[in-house]
Amino acid sequence: MALHLRHAPLALRLASLRPLAPSPLAASRLLLFALPQNAASPWRILSRPRALATAAAEADNAGAGADGDGFFSEESTSWKSLGVSDRLASALNGAGLARPSLVQAACIPHVLTTNDVIVAAETGSGKTHGYLVPLIEKLCSESFSTEDIxxxxxxxxxxxxxxxxxxxxxxxxxxxxxxxxxxxxxxxxxxxxxxxxxxxxxxxxxxxxxxxxxxxxxxxxxxxxxxxxxxxxxxxxxxxxxxxx
Structure with missing residues (x-):
């Protein structure tokens, strides 16, 4: 599971989870959540349990993904279509990552546009690049440099x-x-x-x-x-x- 938080070095806002809308790009057993800015204290989740629902529907293992094994996204899905800049997309291609995986296609747009996101998927599904790519994109963006420094x-x-x-x-x-x-x-x-x-x-x-x-x-x-x-x-x-x- 990967958890991406923005502006939360001292308090992890883990309560009041809000499921995202289902995505056709969802991978098998993928959980995706956005955490609202006004979430309650993270410690309250220990005494006030909440039901968690999948934010992306489970796909059948057979035939899922463009490659048939459930890893890569459809051929029509590119890094740029997920909101990744030309510069970073070129770097990804240079590293041998020509196309995003299903997990990356499902989570990258949300990490880029949502403050807090939780992603849970199977080992080897591409979660690491799923948070690294939008993280590097944010660090490289002009808006981050001008607004947040x-x-x-x-x-x-x-x-x-x-x-x-x-x-x-x-x-x-x-x-x-x-x-x-x-x-x-x-x-x-x-x-x-x-x-x-x-x-x-x-x-x-x-x-x-x-x-x-x-x-x-x-x-x-x-x-x-x-x-x-x-x-x-x-x-x-x-x-x-x-x-x-």
Whole structure:
């Protein structure tokens, strides 16, 4: 399951889930939710259970998808048709991703246009690129640069970054490789990703996408930062959070 949150570094708004409309591009066993901005405290969900419904209808395994095995979307579905820019679409093609998967086709438009989204699908269905692609698109967009960078951040030289939290070191390293494989014409990553996990320390140069396990992030923000400077700068910088499965 992948959870994408916007402007929520301190509180995960997990209550009041609102199912999205069914999509014909849905993959088998795909769950897709949008979380409203005015959701209640995340802790209330523990004492006030809510029923969750699938936001996309389950497709038959036989014949699902353009390739017949339920992975790729229809041939008429392109990265650009999902709202991805020419620059990022070119990088995806260069990385061997000529067409989105069913899961990516179902979730990318919602991640691009909705503040908070939950995606749940089977392993190997393409969830990682399902949140990385819109994340990089948002970081590259001119509207993000002009609207979301505060004057305080500019004055203090604080970057705006995205945070991806993974349950283990192996997945962190995989996410970093996948993000950095999306390169421009010069061979440089569109947005630089770095991991804070295992033996890897805090990066000397702030990345655009910081990937970490929860334990490593807490260690480097608290145990190695007695004056709280790194912690304060980090909290001002984070614009998007993705919780990977």
């Amino acid at each position: 505060s004057s305080q951040n500019i004055a203090q030289g604080t970057p705006n970054i995205a945070l991806v939290l993974c349950p283990n070191v192996m997945l962190c390293e995989q996410v970093v490789r996948m993000a950095n494989s999306l390169v421009d014409e010069s061979g440089e990553p569109l947005k630089c990703a770095a991991a804070v996990c295992g033996p890897k320390g805090w990066p000397t140069v702030w990345p655009d996408i910081l990937v970490a396990t929860p334990a490593s992030l807490l260690n480097y923000l608290f145990d190695y930062d007695p004056e709280k400077r790194r912690r304060e700068r980090f909290l001002r910088s984070v614009k998007f959070i993705d919780l990977a499965p």
